[in-house]
Amino acid sequence: xxxxxxxxxxxxxxxxxxxxxxxxxxxxxxxxxxxxxxxxxxxxxxxxxxxxxxxxxxxxxxxxxxxxxxxxxxxxxxxxxxxxxxxxxxxxxxxxxxxxxxxxxxxxxxxxxxxxxxxxxxxxxxxxxxxxxxxxxxxxxxxxxxxxxxxxxxxxxxxxxxxxxxxxxxxxxxxxxxxxxxxxxxxxxxxxxxxxxxxxxxxxxxxxxxxxxxxxxxxxxxxxxxxxxxxxxxxxxxxxxxxxxxxxxxxxxxxxxxxxxxxxxxxxxxxxxxxxxxxxxxxxxxxxxxxxxxxxxx
Numbered sequence: 001x002x003x004x005x006x007x008x009x010x011x012x013x014x015x016x017x018x019x020x021x022x023x024x025x026x027x028x029x030x031x032x033x034x035x036x037x038x039x040x041x042x043x044x045x046x047x048x049x050x051x052x053x054x055x056x057x058x059x060x061x062x063x064x065x066x067x068x069x070x071x072x073x074x075x076x077x078x079x080x081x082x083x084x085x086x087x088x089x090x091x092x093x094x095x096x097x098x099x100x101x102x103x104x105x106x107x108x109x110x111x112x113x114x115x116x117x118x119x120x121x122x123x124x125x126x127x128x129x130x131x132x133x134x135x136x137x138x139x140x141x142x143x144x145x146x147x148x149x150x151x152x153x154x155x156x157x158x159x160x161x162x163x164x165x166x167x168x169x170x171x172x173x174x175x176x177x178x179x180x181x182x183x184x185x186x187x188x189x190x191x192x193x194x195x196x197x198x199x200x201x202x203x204x205x206x207x208x209x210x211x212x213x214x215x216x217x218x219x220x221x222x223x224x225x226x227x228x229x230x231x232x233x234x235x236x237x238x239x240x241x242x243x244x245x246x247x248x249x250x251x252x253x254x255x256x257x258x259x260x261x262x263x264x265x266x267x268x269x270x271x272x273x274x275x276x277x278x279x280x281x282x283x284x285x286x287x288x289x290x291x292x293x294x295x296x297x298x
Contacts, residue, residue, distance in 0.1 A: 003061070003064065004252050004261070005065050005218065007066055009052075011042060011076035013072075016033075018033050036161070037162070040256070048080070052080070056261065063086070063288075066080055066089070066091065074090075074093075074113060085297065090115070092115070092116065094118060095125075115147070116135060120149070125172060147191070148192075148216075150192075182212055182213055187212065192213065192216065193216040200238075204238060213247065217251055237276040240282065245285040250269060
């Protein structure tokens with residue numbers, strides 16, 4: 001079984017939000033943005049969901065996490081999950097500093113979404129602040145929900161390509177700031193993507209102290225440029241030593257068409273796992289089994 005823990009759902013609303021930030025007129029804004037990026041324009045949320053199902057079928061991927069990748073786009077992912085409940089697990093981006101944050105968490109839970117995605121560096125707030133604490137309390141009260149927290153280095157390629165500023169503050173993305181929340185909510189899974197995106201030592205320390213912390217392996221892991229002594233084999237070997245195989249979730253960070261699902265990332269990570277000495281059973285856990293158990297089909 002292959003399950004992808006990290007796929008961005010670039011809905012029409014996503015491109016519309018980028019176009020609004022560029023100051024583009026409303027009429028035809030989505031097409032202007034996708035044209036500038038050289039990406040396919042999604043005809044609708046439903047059409048994009050169907051497109052992803054066909055793409056996953058083509059690569060024999062059983063299930064995938066779809067992430068609403070701008071705040072206030074959770075309805076798009078909820079619609080995709082409702083159309084294909086056996087294939088998609090819905091996550092959504094949330095800015096917990098906004099006045100309507102808790103209302104959005106309640107709406108998302110009522111509509112079957114399973115993951116709250118926090119980007120502290122992007123929205124510039126401390127992980128250990130009261131806004132995140134309230135969100136985690138609500139998530140913990142909804143069994144089957146996880147909290148995804150992007151830590152470390154952060155870049156958004158679409159913003160860079162469109163000339164939009166990336167005013168992110170990495171000081172807000174230290175994985176160690178999650179420890180208090182993870183210990184306070186031991187039954188609530190916390191997912192840190194990209195092995196901590198450059199803060200690998202810190203995320204291993206966090207995961208060692210908190211057995212409800214999971215690491216997502218997604219993307220090309222370009223953060224390894226900051227630790228040139230590490231290879232991907234070394235990263236997997238260290239992660240397996242600290243967390244075991246049950247708390248590692250394979251992901252690709254796939255996002256747009258025509259590129260589609262990034263099969264090369266799976267191949268690269270499977271080779272690295274083999275080089276790290278992972279057993280067949282451990283690889284099966286990481287590549288699919290763990291995500292499927294963490295979010296069983298309802």
